[in-house]
Amino acid sequence: MFALELAEVSKYFAQRAALSRVSLKLEPGTALGLLGPNGAGKTTALRLILGHTEASEGTVSLQGGDPFRPENRRGVGYLPERLVLPAHRTVGAFLRLHGGLAGLRGADLDRGVQAVAEQTGIDSRLKDSLGTLSKGLSQRVGFAQAMIAEPRLLLLDEPSSGLDPIGMREARDWIAQAKARGCSVLVSSHLLSEVERICDSVAILHEGSVVAAGAISEIVRPGEELEDAFIRLVGQRSAPPPEGGELG
């Protein structure tokens, strides 16, 4: 069973195709990078995976089942691209809420909150109000809520957003630790170097379609880095046609 699977999925908003016949698979315990320029359909794909919206065509499977069914979202941790935290709540109360929703109770909840807070370096800020945190600290809180209760599947939308270089390195470590205990990870990001370091395979989306998918070594040609391969696959397609329609 795949941690998640999209089979020939299309999603239309009015007449516009946000995704067109996209197929993706995430093997358990591996990390997949979802790459693409702005508007490529990465966030739409994540929303389909979480059951926030329904595919117009094709099927989406989350942990072997329909993502609309709450039980199939058990063990899933999600970090959205634009994380809006309730300013009036404390870090501890926010983590307790998400720990509770993830199924932790009583002493397990206390331990779970303490564990992720220590892991993400916010254990000294548990009593602070979320509204007082910097962007970097807010992102750490976002990571902590996603990783609470040791999820089996992590969905991370632009996880490096707001993190400084030290934070980015730590975030890589948290993801590596999660992978090491068997967690599957889907990372949607613009930072190709980050994806290259974290992920086993990548899928490159462009204008709603997958233009390349597979292990990084299969996509990247000799002498290329992932960035070069990305620009080769996406940049050329995005380039405007030459005036007059003919090359000289």
Added chain:
Amino acid sequence: MCLLAGEGLRDATRRRVAPAVAGLCLLTLAMVNSCTQCTPMVETPGGQLETLAVFGWAGVLTVGLLALWCAVLAGLVAADHLSSTLEDGSALLVLSRPVSRRAFALARLAGSLAISLAAAVFLLGGAGLLLAFRGELPLLPAFLAIAVTAVNCVAVAALAMLSSLYLPRIATFLFVIGGVSAVALANLLSDSGVQLGAIFGLLNEAGPPILSALVWALSGWSGQEAEGGAAISILVRMAIWTVGSVSSLLFLFDHRELTQYEPR
């Protein structure tokens, strides 16, 4: 569900409207207290009206107005209690957990209702007790009015929450105020024996019996007993509107695309 309901309640009590409602409730009850301290006498061509009759009608008018205010309040508080969580993105984060959309919507509804129901119990209970003890009125109509108002609040809040999924906030507010006013006016005109036009007739016959139910509940004070058939019709319509509005909210939220809500 308990976690979500607690969260919904916490969010509701944190809103700026909560202390304003509490203040208004205290002020209103102080006014009712002041007005019920007098001993009213009304002279008519036929002689002097009994104190009991004066207090009875004053009670119907006071409790009726307060109950309508509570129904509007329930709608206004509910109008953005769900939609605001969709707009700020917090709902999407919660709904990425093993939480059903129905449980989430129900918890938000319960949270918003906690404020309006507390206001209803405080206002109607307080006014009812003052009127009953000072005007020697029976207590049962006051309890019935509280129960009817609570049911009305549930229906209005669920409809307001439902329309907030499709309408802008200001349009939902206007829908609540206009809807409750129109239905109450249709009920009032009908109960006064006025011949209603098509729209008001439809609102009175098929709409939620917001004011008719209150008039029935307070008939022990007004002395105008409703016919058995009419009372049953009112109660059945109340039940249909309440169950229907909550079920519609849950069903439509369950099938709502959440992609159009971008975090602010």
